[in-house]
Amino acid sequence: MTLQNDLLLRAARGEKTERVPVWLMRQAGRILPEYRAVREKAGSFIALATTPEMAAEVTLQPVDILGVDAAIIFSDILVVPEAMGLPYEMIEQRGPVFPKTVRSAADLDHLHIADADTDLGYVLEAIRLVKRELNNRVPLIGFAGAPFTIFCYMTEGKGSKTFSVAKKLLYTDPAFSHSLLQKITDSTIGYLKAQVQAGANIVQIFDSWAGILSPEQYRTYSLPYIKQICDAITEVPVTVFAKGAFFARQEIGQLSCSVVGLDWNMDPTESRRLVPDKTLQGNLDPCVLYAGFDQIRAEVRRMIQAFGTQRYIANLGHGVYPDTDPEKVKCFIETVKEYSA
Numbered sequence: 001m002t003l004q005n006d007l008l009l010r011a012a013r014g015e016k017t018e019r020v021p022v023w024l025m026r027q028a029g030r031i032l033p034e035y036r037a038v039r040e041k042a043g044s045f046i047a048l049a050t051t052p053e054m055a056a057e058v059t060l061q062p063v064d065i066l067g068v069d070a071a072i073i074f075s076d077i078l079v080v081p082e083a084m085g086l087p088y089e090m091i092e093q094r095g096p097v098f099p100k101t102v103r104s105a106a107d108l109d110h111l112h113i114a115d116a117d118t119d120l121g122y123v124l125e126a127i128r129l130v131k132r133e134l135n136n137r138v139p140l141i142g143f144a145g146a147p148f149t150i151f152c153y154m155t156e157g158k159g160s161k162t163f164s165v166a167k168k169l170l171y172t173d174p175a176f177s178h179s180l181l182q183k184i185t186d187s188t189i190g191y192l193k194a195q196v197q198a199g200a201n202i203v204q205i206f207d208s209w210a211g212i213l214s215p216e217q218y219r220t221y222s223l224p225y226i227k228q229i230c231d232a233i234t235e236v237p238v239t240v241f242a243k244g245a246f247f248a249r250q251e252i253g254q255l256s257c258s259v260v261g262l263d264w265n266m267d268p269t270e271s272r273r274l275v276p277d278k279t280l281q282g283n284l285d286p287c288v289l290y291a292g293f294d295q296i297r298a299e300v301r302r303m304i305q306a307f308g309t310q311r312y313i314a315n316l317g318h319g320v321y322p323d324t325d326p327e328k329v330k331c332f333i334e335t336v337k338e339y340s341a
Contacts, residue, residue, distance in 0.1 A: 003201075005138045008070045011313050012202055012237035012258045012279050020309050020340035021069040022333050023141070025241075026319030027062040028074045031326050034061050045090040049076050050122045056129035063138055066326070067333055070139045070202075071130060073195070075123050077145030077206055081154050083119035084111045084187055088153075101157040103169065105176055114187035116194035123191075124198040131199035142200030144192050146207035146242070147184040147225040154180065163212050170221055177221060185225045189232045196235050204239040204261070205229060211244015218248050223255075230256045239281060243318060250274045264317030268306035281313040286321050289328045296328060300335040309340045 003009070007021035029035055035058050042048035049055055059074045078088050078096050088098045102108060114120060130140055152166040153159075160166075170177050192203050205226060213222060222242070230238050240252050241261025252260050253275030260275050262268070262282035271280055288299045304314065314336040320329060 001136045003136050003139055005069055008139050008141075008313060009201055009237065011311065012239070014258070014277075014279055014311050016310065018341060020304060020307075020312055020314045020336055022314040022336040023068040023070040023072065024062070024066075024316055024320050024329065024332075025072075027066060027068055027329075028058045028072065029320070030322035031320055031324050031329060032061055032065060033326075034058075034065060045076075049074065049079065052122050052125035052129055055123075055126040056133060059126065059130045059140075060133055063134070066330055067337075068138070070141050071134060072141040072143065072204075073123065073127055073130060073200065075126070075143070077143070077150065077208070078153060079120060079123060080114060080144060080150055080184065080187055080191060083114035083116075083191070084183065086111060086154055095159045096153060098153065098157040102154045102180060103165075103176075104173075105179070108176065108179055108183070111180075111183060113183055114191060116191045120191055120194070124194055127195060127198040127200060139201035140199060142192060142195035142198075142203040143206060144188045144195075144203070144229075146205050146210070146222060146240075147181045147188060147229075148213070148222040149207050149209045150184045150188075151177070151181055151221075152209045152212075154184075163209055167212065167217075170217060181221065181225050185228050189229055192229065192233055193235075196233065200236065202237045202239065202258075203233060204241060204259075205257075207240070207242035207245065209244075210242035210248070211246075213245075215247040218245055219251070223248065223251055226252075227255055241281070253278050259313065261315070262317065266317075268303070272307070279311040279313060280307060281315050283315070283317040284332070286316045286318055286324070289316075289320065289324045289332060291328075293328070293331050296331050297335045297339075300332055301339050304336065304340050314340070 011017050011021050055074045063071050088096050152163045155166045237258035239259035240257045243263045259279045264285035
């Protein structure tokens with residue numbers, strides 16, 4: 001079956017598009033009252049993410065309500081450590097917390113390489129449900145966290161501004177660090193391949209904490225593992241989004257990915273020069289969506305002028321903030337569509 005709207009996939013593959021495709025990171029979430037209603041019914045974030053029918057419902061909401069050009073499966077990057085044997089809790093106002101952490105070779109022995117079908121079957125079931133409901137209207141994006149970002153949470157045990165516990169391990173126990181990163185990578189490859197088999201049309205790797213590493217450490221502890229994933233996923237286009245890693249754009253551009261995601265600190269013109277033969281995605285500051293409608297339209301037009309209308313996917317430079325007015329989000333999406341056409 002061919003997609004009715006395949007703009008995102010054509011842009012990802014570098015083919016000509018009539019206009020710029022647009023979607024948002026965290027588009028299925030707290031900005032929508034419809035999401036909050038389902039979340040309340042679920043009782044907790046984790047219950048929502050692990051109940052395929054509910055996860056499918058909130059995945060579809062932005063397609064119907066906001067008019068985005070793709071759905072992204074509602075899940076969390078931390079389902080991978082859980083599937084490896086390290087469960088997490090989601091604490092309101094604080095974010096994810098791991099009751100146990102992994103900091104030594106002995107801790108590593110308690111982890112296994114995740115089996116996507118058995119350990120993450122609920123995500124795959126949600127993907128199959130979404131595909132059925134979407135009925136080929138728009139593509140579905142699958143995703144996973146980059147190995148280094150997952151490593152941060154597994155070793156630190158919670159979110160952090162500095163992830164100094166995680167970084168300390170890179171310096172004090174490189175052998176352990178590489179072993180854990182490899183285990184995460186093997187789990188992630190199997191997981192993403194299973195997402196594609198279940199129906200994901202494109203996958204994104206989120207390296208949310210890329211920016212805390214020096215360029216040298218990034219080359220050692222992140223890029224080689226992202227490269228393994230990019231090399232393994234040959235069936236669909238792959239997007240790599242490394243937040244804060246402005247220094248690695250050129251090297252990310254040399255990976256076997258189709259799309260390079262940019263945060264709002266990465267200049268479009270400079271990024272085009274550094275990554276000449278890939279599609280770029282991004283990169284409006286999510287805080288622009290707090291501005292008035294006219295200013296949002298002006299900022300979006302400026303962004304499209306800088307990127308051009310080909311080999312480009314419009315998005316924010318990070319996830320949309322939860323207290324953003326959905327009408328402002330619609331303004332962003334409609335301006336991209338109207339201006340780029």
